[in-house]
Amino acid sequence: MSMIPRTVYEEEHELFRGSVRKFLETEAAPFHAQWEKDGQVDRELWIKAGEQGFLSPSVTEEYGGVGVDFRYNAIIDEECGRSGLTGIGWGLHSDIAVPYIERYGTEAQKQKYLPKCVTGETIMAIAMTEPAAGSDLQGIKTTAIKDGDDYIINGSKTFITNGQLADLVIVVAKTDPSAGAKGISLFLMEAGTPGFSKGQNLEKIGLKAQDTSELFFQDVRLSKDQLLGEEGMGFIYMMQDLPQERLNVAIIAVANAESILEQTIDYVKERNAFGKTVATFQNTQFKLAELETQVCAARVFLDRCLELHIEHKFDSVMAAKAKLLTTDLQCKVIDECLQLHGGYGFMWEYPVARAFADSRVQRIYAGTNEVMKLIIGRDLLK
Numbered sequence: 001m002s003m004i005p006r007t008v009y010e011e012e013h014e015l016f017r018g019s020v021r022k023f024l025e026t027e028a029a030p031f032h033a034q035w036e037k038d039g040q041v042d043r044e045l046w047i048k049a050g051e052q053g054f055l056s057p058s059v060t061e062e063y064g065g066v067g068v069d070f071r072y073n074a075i076i077d078e079e080c081g082r083s084g085l086t087g088i089g090w091g092l093h094s095d096i097a098v099p100y101i102e103r104y105g106t107e108a109q110k111q112k113y114l115p116k117c118v119t120g121e122t123i124m125a126i127a128m129t130e131p132a133a134g135s136d137l138q139g140i141k142t143t144a145i146k147d148g149d150d151y152i153i154n155g156s157k158t159f160i161t162n163g164q165l166a167d168l169v170i171v172v173a174k175t176d177p178s179a180g181a182k183g184i185s186l187f188l189m190e191a192g193t194p195g196f197s198k199g200q201n202l203e204k205i206g207l208k209a210q211d212t213s214e215l216f217f218q219d220v221r222l223s224k225d226q227l228l229g230e231e232g233m234g235f236i237y238m239m240q241d242l243p244q245e246r247l248n249v250a251i252i253a254v255a256n257a258e259s260i261l262e263q264t265i266d267y268v269k270e271r272n273a274f275g276k277t278v279a280t281f282q283n284t285q286f287k288l289a290e291l292e293t294q295v296c297a298a299r300v301f302l303d304r305c306l307e308l309h310i311e312h313k314f315d316s317v318m319a320a321k322a323k324l325l326t327t328d329l330q331c332k333v334i335d336e337c338l339q340l341h342g343g344y345g346f347m348w349e350y351p352v353a354r355a356f357a358d359s360r361v362q363r364i365y366a367g368t369n370e371v372m373k374l375i376i377g378r379d380l381l382k
Contacts (some may be wrong), residue, residue, distance in 0.1 A: 081255030087209020163213025206357030234379030
């Protein structure tokens with residue numbers, strides 16, 4: 001395929017990409033089908049990834065990381081998206097959860113938690129979503145009520161990625177239920193804390209190797225030292241960090257769309273129907289031409305978004321555009337590619353079938369695409 005040369009990465013980034021790709025091919029790909037049956041990846045994968053420096057590479061050296069920019073995170077996301085290894089929750093850990101401690105944690109919290117987040121000894125999750133509050137974060141019901149120097153937390157969360165494996169969870173709770181968004185705070189809760197329990201590993205239509213759980217809090221007592229950042233600042237922190245989360249989703253979307261498109265091009269060259277290859281039909285050529293053009297344009301746009309993010313110029317509106325555009329396109333590409341596979345595209349053993357199931361949630365989590373449209377529309381009309 002004729003692609004516009006990418007300029008966002010330099011030579012050392014591509015060398016790093018090679019090591020990530022080789023690692024995934026040897027340590028993850030052969031076992032992913034079994035992990036789908038198990039409902040989660042092997043914990044040992046996290047330890048091996050930590051040894052290679054693939055977890056939270058942005059963490060500074062004083063806390064055990066290598067202190068590189070987000071492009072290294074992006075490469076890991078791209079390679080996971082490209083390979084269809086959707087059970088691996090590194091993006092949630094490295095791109096979304098760990099940065100909260102980096103940005104808002106006390107020195108004691110950073111020293112206690114960050115080194116093990118880098119080695120893979122500690123797996124992180126972030127508990128925002130509740131049974132009655134998804135994209136509407138202001139609607140959460142979980143409370144954290146002050147009791148002396150402690151907080152008593154009650155409530156429940158659902159659809160929490162890394163929920164079964166997580167050793168440390170950032171819990172979003174209301175410290176002042178009457179104050180709306182200004183009453184939301186963040187807490188660091190360790191697995192095994194009395195009153196904190198994990199529900200079943202939820203059965204999903206896709207992402208079958210990714211553990212996704214309900215979490216329950218019944219009179220969980222946390223000291224004030226477990227408050228992350230300032231009380232009442234949780235909603236603001238989340239709004240500040242959501243652009244990177246949405247960029248993570250967009251990066252995976254485009255990488256996965258590119259990969260499935262490449263596989264489909266190879267497939268139609270080999271597959272015969274009516275005495276000739278499927279590639280010779282005009283419909284096939286037109287469909288692939290449309291998809292390739294759209295994916296090429298999305299790639300260039302997303303690379304520019306990544307550059308802006310590195311320059312600290314990537315705002316919430318641009319993040320909404322990136323997430324909306326790329327995830328809608330990802331689902332369109334995979335649907336059209338599945339059609340070009342015919343009946344084989346509906347068979348689970350084919351990557352396009354897995355991608356079809358796995359990609360659907362991309363338009364839902366990190367804020368639904370309808371919410372992305374609201375963000376963009378309000379900015380246009382303000």
